[in-house]
Amino acid sequence: KLNCSCGCGSNKVSQSALDQLQKVRDEFGKAMVVRSGYRCEKHPSEARKEKPGQHFNGVAFDIACNNGFDRLRLVEIARKHGARGIGIAKTFVHLDWREGLPVMWTY
Numbered sequence: 111k112l113n114c115s116c117g118c119g120s121n122k123v124s125q126s127a128l129d130q131l132q133k134v135r136d137e138f139g140k141a142m143v144v145r146s147g148y149r150c151e152k153h154p155s156e157a158r159k160e161k162p163g164q165h166f167n168g169v170a171f172d173i174a175c176n177n178g179f180d181r182l183r184l185v186e187i188a189r190k191h192g193a194r195g196i197g198i199a200k201t202f203v204h205l206d207w208r209e210g211l212p213v214m215w216t217y
């Protein structure tokens with residue numbers, strides 16, 4: 111699901127971020143389901159923000175992941191491949207290749 115899911119179908123994913131995500135997937139060694147990639151400014155999750163987020167910038171992906179061990183492993187591999195934004199939820203991991211200081215959070 112790299113295209114915006116609001117219905118517009120836009121896809122402005124950064125090729126560089128996609129290349130990094132592929133490296134993560136290769137090392138992870140398992141299929142990775144992207145639940146959310148690019149989001150346009152009209153996407154409900156972006157529209158309520160004060161300023162556009164990393165999905166709008168085309169450098170963020172939410173990866174489905176229900177297993178705690180897999181979440182930890184995914185985070186370790188993503189950090190190794192330059193992910194600078196990492197959010198951990200019960201059913202997914204947010205990974206992004208933003209500029210600036212690295213950040214990590216939980217949902």
